Amino acid sequence: MPVSDRDGILLGHGSGGQMSTELIEQVFLPAFRNPWLERLDDQAVMTLGSARVAFTTDAFVVTPIFFPGGDIGALAVNGTVNDLVMCGARALHLSASFILEEGFPMEDLRRIVDSMSRACAASGVSLVTGDTKVVPHGSADRIFIVTSGIGLVDDAAVIAADHARAGDRLIVSGTMGDHGMAIMAKRAELELDSEIRSDTTALGSLVDAMRGTGARVHCLRDPTRGGLATSLNELARRSHVGMIVDEGLVPVRPEVRGLCELLGLDPLYVANEGKLVAVVDRADAGRLLETMHRHPDGRDAQIIGEVVDDHPGQVMLRTGIGGTRRLDLLVGEQLPRIC
């Protein structure tokens, strides 16, 4: 849909799905057009001197700011580290900008900063520069954090969104929808039989293990906003290939599936913050999966489908009852402020 100057920004423009794409393609890209931005990746890779440097940024506006399994601080560090890791980079240095609402409890700030510090240590990254702005009460909702990151890209890495080839296998590293449903459960103050925890974690170690196998990994994405469905669509479009996903093979925790059904949500569109989807050469997929299963962040990894020549740019879902339907980009916004 064309973005009109007479419109206002809608929540869907921040969804990571269809409307985000329209905003990028119609507003940001025409203004800033350059070879890096045009790739529409979650990170840019530039040559600086003799180094190939990856650079990424993400804003975090999640509410609540503390939730089972994590908080806005851990999310901000892990999210930016993961955007670097997904292009085959080693994450090295982060910046953090804080926008704080006047009156925000110092105690909560310390707790968030400590969580960021632990997340940095876990990934071996240094937070090297930052900024803090405070706005009057009512001008922002408590705390927003923007992290940017730089990493070094190993020359051997050839992981990119347009590298999927027909025959490749699709692997997810674990259960889908945990982060989004943890936030929703906390927000609604639902009393569940078993607590749903955010999966927020940094994926550098898992990706190192995967790359250590020598398996030909063609694409990597962390399916955050917009979920698995949106990430797969982006990869299919960028690589001009089709994809077929077997719904029954996508791992989803029973409690996540249950809450999704209750709220009328599809777990394939729900945000993850510690999972990846990999597009892998068919011949290497089995071996890679074994390695992933031995890693704590890949225990529930699963081959969920394959890349095909048919219907380029589209992802088809084989449903449990034997039918097939198109799995499109997220349209609108399911879950505002999920990350």
Place this chain on the structure above:
Amino acid sequence: MPVSDRDGILLGHGSGGQMSTELIEQVFLPAFRNPWLERLDDQAVMTLGSARVAFTTDAFVVTPIFFPGGDIGALAVNGTVNDLVMCGARALHLSASFILEEGFPMEDLRRIVDSMSRACAASGVSLVTGDTKVVPHGSADRIFIVTSGIGLVDDAAVIAADHARAGDRLIVSGTMGDHGMAIMAKRAELELDSEIRSDTTALGSLVDAMRGTGARVHCLRDPTRGGLATSLNELARRSHVGMIVDEGLVPVRPEVRGLCELLGLDPLYVANEGKLVAVVDRADAGRLLETMHRHPDGRDAQIIGEVVDDHPGQVMLRTGIGGTRRLDLLVGEQLPRIC
């Protein structure tokens, strides 16, 4: 003052002055301690491969978002470019994260994005990666922008906050307080005889011209939040030197001085967004000043004082009436959301 966990965040914690320093030293630095952050510069310089890379971030929350001489977009690009330029880096690549309030006019977003695009072109930088989050109406005040930047540091550059030496001269590149007073005048909807315009501009070209003279420039700072007084205090502390500034030599536009008097503000504490203060070897100061005067961004440059061995860490002001008083860091917050 010790930051207590029982406190809430105050506007002064985002002022760039004394309370910002306390927050950094007592909350951020203990959590993230590393050699880059410890320098407390406006940017970090790291070695990546064979390249020396400068990295910086800034959050922009200015209100109003459009003002005489600029807007939040130009400010976000120029501010981040300037933080790179001040360490002797060539600014190359920017990221931008947008936090938008639901309902924000698309027309305003386009206007801001176009302004950012022009600012990028003027500085020869590419905006290579970004993120957009949208929060529900009332959860943020219209638009916040966080820009991060990376640049390459010329090996010959030895510009650093701890390089000031007794005998050095202090030079400002132009009039002080224009940006802050432009914002205040607009905010108060004051009808002034002559409009005060923000000085927002990128200083790469001026710094190139300055460095082209071969003058020994020891320190550079852009006196933004907290103004000239705060920047000089930071340099004096970092270099363990004293400074003496002659109040009568500091260039201030009459209309800025008038508005400051009206509002009870000191122009030496008011934010600038297109000015620099340089600490320069005494023998080179005159020659450097001549070159600055020939550059459009340095026409009003002035030697305003000198570096001394006495009272290390302190800046003294020789006042118009012949007295001397200490010019301290900004305490509290004069002008919330000035950038």
